[in-house]
Amino acid sequence: MWNDTSRTDASATVTPKTGYHHGDLRAQLIAAVRDLVETHGPDGFSVAEAARRAGVSSAAPYKHFKDRPEILRGVVSEAMDRLRLVMEAAAAAHPTGSLEAVAAIGLAYVDFARAEPGVFRLVFSLTEGHEDAPDLQTKGEGCFGVLVQAVAACLDLPPGNPDVQRRSYMLWSFVHGHSFLNIDMKTKVTTAEIDDWGYLMTISRAILAGSAQS
Amino acid sequence: MWNDTSRTDASATVTPKTGYHHGDLRAQLIAAVRDLVETHGPDGFSVAEAARRAGVSSAAPYKHFKDRPEILRGVVSEAMDRLRLVMEAAAAAHPTGSLEAVAAIGLAYVDFARAEPGVFRLVFSLTEGHEDAPDLQTKGEGCFGVLVQAVAACLDLPPGNPDVQRRSYMLWSFVHGHSFLNIDMKTKVTTAEIDDWGYLMTISRAILAGSAQS
DNA sequence: GCCAATATGTGAGAGGTGCTAACTTTAGTC
DNA sequence: GACTAAAGTTAGCACCTCTCACATATTGGC
Incomplete structure (x- = not known):
């Protein structure tokens, strides 16, 4: 192989x-x-x-x-590798445990989506043969893991901590939604354009500082 | 016509x-x-x-x-009508200006995505002929408008206020991302399962209460 | 009521696509 | 050098999109 x-x-x-x-x-x-x-x-x-x-x-x-979906899966797999790399690089550019590291991961995510909107969409639109591809699942969790690591370091808690998981998921939801909305209505966000870095810093601070409940 | x-x-x-x-x-x-x-x-x-x-x-x-994409656009158009309806109904079920109304809109959005994941994905994956369909753009803004109205009422500000727009967009990003992640890895969110209502209330409170910057 | 004009259906068919089958060429191994 | 497996080829079936010419309802004007 x-x-x-x-x-x-x-x-x-x-x-x-x-x-x-x-x-x-x-x-x-x-x-x-x-x-x-x-x-x-x-x-x-x-x-x-x-x-x-x-x-x-x-x-x-x-x-x-094997067939057409498998080719697409190949593209997705390769894209996920690259996504993980840029996320890790973004985190590494800031002090471990800093809020900036978390925000930088989000920015890398958004930038990736903007740079390759088609591929980004493809990554999250694989329905056919998605389940019989555990490696994609694994790689997805790997990407998420980068964020979890940064959040854990920021909160000074182990990555397995439920609160770390929950806040990471919240951040991910946010960045993911922002990325999608961003590439859907490109540059036309109805409202004034957004400074991504400030935006992501605000979000990161809000989510990592707020009290955990539910 | x-x-x-x-x-x-x-x-x-x-x-x-x-x-x-x-x-x-x-x-x-x-x-x-x-x-x-x-x-x-x-x-x-x-x-x-x-x-x-x-x-x-x-x-x-x-x-x-006219062609295949136009049929899909028809489906999307119809789905957007229904999405707007459930969002409005959710908002109407709570007092105007309440945090619950905002959270309920988000929950309706997530529920829609979960109930019709294929259609939901389709709505946000129209690249071909997306621009030459201003009615879809309009309907999308209409859905967003429902949220903006609720946020404006909650903050006691006019809907056109930039802060209202910004916070609405933040909420939307969040709910959108949560919806997508939710239907992508159905029930397998890596972490413990999430109580949507508590989750959305937390988010709504955090976003509507926090200070606005950038 | 009649008759165009129009809307909405049909079948045939051109051209593209996914995928398979059977064959051919190349590279590696003993 | 012969054998085997990998990695190409052409031919071809089934399906799909979309068009064209034609058939059949519906509708509105007179």
């Missing part, structure tokens, strides 16, 4: 195959699908088009993926 | 046509699509299958809708 998804550098948009065997088809298909999802929306993608972009026949993808 | 979407009662699942002319095809197609979206996921729907359910040929739908 060679799940080497990240072998190609992301900048290589179209690297035609070098012979009969492509050598890097799987990764390149994922990259092509990611691009298609981003430009033509989550539905405006077809396996055939992705194969065309990679310069192979329309049947070739099925040597690497 | 006869946009009479709500002529059929929702309980009539399959009302076969009565003659050559169907008489109520448009509404029944929307109902069929709504059901398909709910049971087979937002992607597992086809115009042909919807037509089959309504007992007409696969070309008939195109007499009522």
